[in-house]
Amino acid sequence: MTVTLADVAAHARVSPATVSRVLNGNYPVAASTRERVLRAVDDLDYVLNGPASSLAAATSDLVGILVNDIADPFFGIMAGAAQTEIGGPGDGSGRAGGEKLAVICNTGGSPERELTYLTLLQRQRAAAVILTGGAVEDPAHRAAMSAKLAKLADAGTRVVLCGRPPLPGSEAVVAALAFDNRGGGRRLTEHLLSLGHRRIAYAAGPLERTTTRHRLEGHHAAMRAAGLVGDEERLTVHGPYDRRSGYDATLELLRREPEVTAVVAANDTVALGASAAIRDRGLRIPEDISVAGFDDLPFSVDAVPALTTVRLPLFEAGARAGRLAMGKETPPPGGIATIAAELMVRGSTAPPRK
Amino acid sequence: MTVTLADVAAHARVSPATVSRVLNGNYPVAASTRERVLRAVDDLDYVLNGPASSLAAATSDLVGILVNDIADPFFGIMAGAAQTEIGGPGDGSGRAGGEKLAVICNTGGSPERELTYLTLLQRQRAAAVILTGGAVEDPAHRAAMSAKLAKLADAGTRVVLCGRPPLPGSEAVVAALAFDNRGGGRRLTEHLLSLGHRRIAYAAGPLERTTTRHRLEGHHAAMRAAGLVGDEERLTVHGPYDRRSGYDATLELLRREPEVTAVVAANDTVALGASAAIRDRGLRIPEDISVAGFDDLPFSVDAVPALTTVRLPLFEAGARAGRLAMGKETPPPGGIATIAAELMVRGSTAPPRK
DNA sequence: CTGTTAGCGCATTCAT
DNA sequence: ATGAATGCGCTAACAG
Numbered sequence: 001m002t003v004t005l006a007d008v009a010a011h012a013r014v015s016p017a018t019v020s021r022v023l024n025g026n027y028p029v030a031a032s033t034r035e036r037v038l039r040a041v042d043d044l045d046y047v048l049n050g051p052a053s054s055l056a057a058a059t060s061d062l063v064g065i066l067v068n069d070i071a072d073p074f075f076g077i078m079a080g081a082a083q084t085e086i087g088g089p090g091d092g093s094g095r096a097g098g099e100k101l102a103v104i105c106n107t108g109g110s111p112e113r114e115l116t117y118l119t120l121l122q123r124q125r126a127a128a129v130i131l132t133g134g135a136v137e138d139p140a141h142r143a144a145m146s147a148k149l150a151k152l153a154d155a156g157t158r159v160v161l162c163g164r165p166p167l168p169g170s171e172a173v174v175a176a177l178a179f180d181n182r183g184g185g186r187r188l189t190e191h192l193l194s195l196g197h198r199r200i201a202y203a204a205g206p207l208e209r210t211t212t213r214h215r216l217e218g219h220h221a222a223m224r225a226a227g228l229v230g231d232e233e234r235l236t237v238h239g240p241y242d243r244r245s246g247y248d249a250t251l252e253l254l255r256r257e258p259e260v261t262a263v264v265a266a267n268d269t270v271a272l273g274a275s276a277a278i279r280d281r282g283l284r285i286p287e288d289i290s291v292a293g294f295d296d297l298p299f300s301v302d303a304v305p306a307l308t309t310v311r312l313p314l315f316e317a318g319a320r321a322g323r324l325a326m327g328k329e330t331p332p333p334g335g336i337a338t339i340a341a342e343l344m345v346r347g348s349t350a351p352p353r354k
Numbered sequence: 355m356t357v358t359l360a361d362v363a364a365h366a367r368v369s370p371a372t373v374s375r376v377l378n379g380n381y382p383v384a385a386s387t388r389e390r391v392l393r394a395v396d397d398l399d400y401v402l403n404g405p406a407s408s409l410a411a412a413t414s415d416l417v418g419i420l421v422n423d424i425a426d427p428f429f430g431i432m433a434g435a436a437q438t439e440i441g442g443p444g445d446g447s448g449r450a451g452g453e454k455l456a457v458i459c460n461t462g463g464s465p466e467r468e469l470t471y472l473t474l475l476q477r478q479r480a481a482a483v484i485l486t487g488g489a490v491e492d493p494a495h496r497a498a499m500s501a502k503l504a505k506l507a508d509a510g511t512r513v514v515l516c517g518r519p520p521l522p523g524s525e526a527v528v529a530a531l532a533f534d535n536r537g538g539g540r541r542l543t544e545h546l547l548s549l550g551h552r553r554i555a556y557a558a559g560p561l562e563r564t565t566t567r568h569r570l571e572g573h574h575a576a577m578r579a580a581g582l583v584g585d586e587e588r589l590t591v592h593g594p595y596d597r598r599s600g601y602d603a604t605l606e607l608l609r610r611e612p613e614v615t616a617v618v619a620a621n622d623t624v625a626l627g628a629s630a631a632i633r634d635r636g637l638r639i640p641e642d643i644s645v646a647g648f649d650d651l652p653f654s655v656d657a658v659p660a661l662t663t664v665r666l667p668l669f670e671a672g673a674r675a676g677r678l679a680m681g682k683e684t685p686p687p688g689g690i691a692t693i694a695a696e697l698m699v700r701g702s703t704a705p706p707r708k
Numbered sequence: 709c710t711g712t713t714a715g716c717g718c719a720t721t722c723a724t
Numbered sequence: 725a726t727g728a729a730t731g732c733g734c735t736a737a738c739a740g
Contacts, residue, residue: 002509004717015727020719030725045505050477051414052717054405055732062478070434070458076425083424083460087467101474103457104424106437113441120455123404124416151399155356243652272656279658298597302626304633304658358733369711374735384709406733409716 003046012040023048054125059156063102063128063325064121066114070106072241072269073297078132078162078318079104085322086128100127100326109206109240111141118148121157128158128325132318134211135164142167149173162321163312165210166336175324175331177317177339181211181294184310184341185218188264188292191308191343193226195351197262197290200228202236203249203274205266212238212266215294219264231257241266246273254281261289261352268293268300268309275303275348286350296344305347312341357400366394377402408479413510417456417482417679418475420468424460426595426623427651432486432516432672433458439676440482454481454680463560463594465495472502475511482512482679486672488565489518496521503527516675517666519564520690529678529685531671531693535565535648538664538695539572542618542646545662545697547580549705551616551644554582556590557603557628559620566592566620569648573618585611595620600627608635615643615706622647622654622663629657629702640704650698659701666695 153172239245265271271293507526593599625647
């Protein structure tokens with residue numbers, strides 16, 4: 001019923017070994033034979049048996065890309081870019097030659113699912129794994145991740161981090177591309193301070209995430225440098241990276257401190273929710289309250305007023321991670337690269353009212 | 355170096371077959387033996403060899419989810435929902451039991467890549483495939499897709515369509531969940547007509563996409579019913595489903611017909627671009643020009659003014675597609691279900707100026 | 709309920 | 725440059 005490599009060999013009047021060599025292309029084969037084999041492949045509509053191939057070769061062409069929330073363009077952009085780089089342009093025939101199968105796995109931000117996906121990819125003998133976005137900081141989970149990544153690396157899987165800080169003590173990782181969340185956060189708050197803001201509230205992300213912590217640390221560093229200390233706890237509310245969270249957090253922050261003149265959000269999506277809350281309270285942006293985000297997602301420039309934020313080169317970082325995973329690019333020195341974050345000043349921030 | 359099932363069997367003092375049965379759980383095994391085996395698995399830190407397993411069983415636990423553009427939340431939401439339903443809640447141990455590996459594949463809207471991914475999944479002997487979003491209408495590609503899906507189905511892969519109309523003449527498909535794009539498009543334009551609009555421009559999606567065509571047909575049906583005929587060509591501009599396209603299309607439409615009082619966009623993202631163009635031309639929304647979108651993505655309610663649009667239950671549809679792919683839900687009668695689209699009237703549409 | 713046996717389809721030695 | 729033979733690690737009959 002199903003066509004095998006042996007069928008192709010018979011049809012082309014060569015040995016199975018020759019067909020294998022033609023298909024994998026990593027061995028000299030006479031041009032005429034190759035052509036005969038390829039014609040047989042087309043004639044019989046043969047499709048390689050991936051599992052059999054992977055079993056024999058002890059490696060597969062699967063590449064996993066783990067994301068925290070695929071409904072969030074932050075991850076969609078990175079994952080899509082990585083996949084483009086890995087999948088290659090395709091040969092236009094739909095026949096699928098030596099292509100890797102780059103696949104995206106959505107952990108939903110759950111540490112358990114993250115580990116489960118890694119196990120599943122390990123089971124498939126994945127060629128590479130890319131981990132994107134902030135990591136959960138729980139020590140037990142960190143240890144479990146280190147161990148798992150080490151095992152993957154042992155089995156020949158290349159591990160790349162994208163938008164995630166390097167795991168201390170894990171030489172398993174080929175390369176780590178870390179965003180400068182701390183620096184971006186600091187410059188953003190410095191911008192607000194330079195406008196004259198002093199009472200700045202922060203609608204933060206989930207507590208135990210590296211991304212959350214680093215952005216917040218940058219904010220605090222700027223505040224401290226301006227001599228603004230002591231109100232950190234009161235002017236910070238944590239929540240998920242979604243619109244609703246930004247809305248609720250902002251209402252709570254305004255309740256705690258009605259004199260707030262600026263709200264910094266954990267990311268652009270949260271900033272959208274924050275803006276809605278501010279407007280629903282009858283306040284104007286930026287006249288009454290300034291709002292700032294982080295990431296510079298595509299919709300941010302279209303917010304009204306346009307959102308001041310910190311741009312992360314998500315597409316470029318994802319593409320680079322893809323190349324690193326493919327071994328198409330040499331890793332940065334020490335395996336670690338910090339990716340710059342650029343302040344984007346737009347209409348949502350302005351000097352506070354007198 | 356690498357632990358095999360035989361090692362586990364030796365360690366647990368049972369036969370390899372018994373270990374296999376414990377791991378797959380689809381065969382009676384004495385509780386005491388099972389426990390012994392599981393302990394051996396943990397002791398040796400054994401991970402099943404997926405390729406070997408798939409080869410022997412002639413089926414894998416891979417499920418593919420194809421999307422046109424993963425950076426677009428329209429797809430991210432559906433894909434994430436499907437993946438949640440397929441991956442299951444996880445057992446919290448990260449050990450990965452009988453889980454399927456649900457993976458997202460980004461075609462970038464390219465027909466070639468769509469076919470390539472299907473071949474790759476076919477090669478992996480995928481358990482199921484979910485195709486999301488509009489299809490390309492080129493006849494050659496349609497034929498190639500039908501043939502490919504038939505082959506997949508032959509090999510035991512379950513095929514589910516989500517947000518994509520059924521492929522005529524393809525019984526390969528387990529179920530097709532189609533959005534009521536036509537009905538939604540019609541009701542949206544009827545809403546504008548009822549407000550008093552007559553000169554309505556349309557910033558459409560890519561020409562050859564089913565989604566584009568159906569939404570446009572709904573629009574035309576409403577216009578025709580109102581006796582507005584003849585200006586279709588002049589008041590329609592096609593482009594990709596992105597912000598930039600909406601911006602450019604709207605400038606062009608305003609150039610062609612300065613008296614336009616409403617712009618309907620192919621989707622919410624395009625509507626964002628359209629809104630920006632309108633504002634850049636010094637016009638107000640909705641006082642000077644009304645704007646409407648499609649999909650009701652999360653950010654649409656936060657646009658200023660909030661975007662009138664057509665809500666598609668993306669999460670629910672994706673989840674249902676996931677269950678269908680898993681065989682956890684019985685397909686709709688005839689394998690086809692139409693998913694209702696709900697008009698969401700918000701601030702971006704109002705009666706035209708006198 | 710458990711053990712034995714025989715492939716699954718291919719890549720890769722070795723030969724030639 | 726090609727062919728023949730071996731085994732990758734597991735599942736699925738079939739016995740018992």
